[in-house]
Amino acid sequence: MTEEPVSDGAERGASGRPSNERLPERRPGATPAVDALPGLVRLAATSWLRTAEWGVVAGVKTGRRMLKAATNPQTAVEVAQGFAAASGVIADLAKAVSSGMPVPEAVIQVSTSLSNSEQRAEAQEKQVELRQLRQQQSLREQGEALLARSRDVWNNEQGHPAYARILDEMAPDEGRILLLLLRGGPQPSVDVRTGGAVGLVSSTLVAPGLNMIGPRAGVRYLDQVPSYLNNLFRLGLVWFSREQLRDPLEYQVVEAQPDVLAAMHSVRSAKVVRRSIHLTPFGEDFCRTCLLPEGADVSELPEHQAPHDLD
Numbered sequence: 001m002t003e004e005p006v007s008d009g010a011e012r013g014a015s016g017r018p019s020n021e022r023l024p025e026r027r028p029g030a031t032p033a034v035d036a037l038p039g040l041v042r043l044a045a046t047s048w049l050r051t052a053e054w055g056v057v058a059g060v061k062t063g064r065r066m067l068k069a070a071t072n073p074q075t076a077v078e079v080a081q082g083f084a085a086a087s088g089v090i091a092d093l094a095k096a097v098s099s100g101m102p103v104p105e106a107v108i109q110v111s112t113s114l115s116n117s118e119q120r121a122e123a124q125e126k127q128v129e130l131r132q133l134r135q136q137q138s139l140r141e142q143g144e145a146l147l148a149r150s151r152d153v154w155n156n157e158q159g160h161p162a163y164a165r166i167l168d169e170m171a172p173d174e175g176r177i178l179l180l181l182l183r184g185g186p187q188p189s190v191d192v193r194t195g196g197a198v199g200l201v202s203s204t205l206v207a208p209g210l211n212m213i214g215p216r217a218g219v220r221y222l223d224q225v226p227s228y229l230n231n232l233f234r235l236g237l238v239w240f241s242r243e244q245l246r247d248p249l250e251y252q253v254v255e256a257q258p259d260v261l262a263a264m265h266s267v268r269s270a271k272v273v274r275r276s277i278h279l280t281p282f283g284e285d286f287c288r289t290c291l292l293p294e295g296a297d298v299s300e301l302p303e304h305q306a307p308h309d310l311d
């Protein structure tokens with residue numbers, strides 16, 4: 001039997017539909033990038049969801065995320081980053097399509113680039129987690145080794161383990177100050193405050209912590225003595241007491257110094273508050289272990305008070 005030709009001149013497939021249906025003609029003035037916009041929007045939304053693991057899209061859909069972004073700067077930054085990621089994907093796709101690349105190929109290329117960036121980010125996060133885990137294990141191992149040494153009756157370690165680090169964080173002049181405190185005992189210090197009738201009600205500090213430690217210790221940089229003392233206090237080697245020394249003559253020399261007199265003359269009425277500077281027990285042991293010559297006689301060294309009224 002002879003087959004009849006198809007009336008519309010088009011070959012039909014098994015489904016009975018023409019296999020060469022004509023596609024809709026492109027609108028005048030349209031560009032490949034404009035035609036690809038629906039697909040670009042879908043891919044942008046997908047990329048946003050994949051790159052913003054904190055769930056920016058879900059939050060925007062429910063409205064809670066945007067409300068939180070209005071009051072929380074961190075959330076606002078996350079939302080902005082999500083929009084930036086989506087805009088970047090759209091720009092990359094539009095650029096590829098405008099250059100003549102077919103839309104499917106452009107979608108595959110941008111998706112591959114996005115996947116690679118996500119994989120790199122995941123790899124970096126895993127590396128950070130691994131380093132943190134190793135650090136925790138190292139600290140635990142150090143703690144176990146410390147306890148093992150404490151149980152070792154033959155262990156004869158001398159000096160605190162922190163002494164080596166402290167020596168690296170000290171200036172040479174600070175070593176001289178420590179030796180002065182160790183051999184000369186606690187040192188006098190005075191505060192100059194406003195006095196008179198007004199000072200009985202409300203006293204203002206004029207000059208704090210004036211002392212003779214720099215000249216007595218023979219430091220090279222006298223103007224750095226306050227900084228030296230602050231660093232020694234930070235290291236736990238000295239402390240500043242509100243109590244005055246027993247011998248009042250110690251303060252007469254300090255109160256006659258030019259800086260003390262200048263502070264007293266800078267206000268109409270001034271008063272002097274006597275204080276003292278001591279080595280801590282930790283500082284005493286540090287000086288005996290690290291700064292005294294080997295075999296030095298420590299029996300005649302003066303005593304220091306234990307910290308009880310830190311100022």
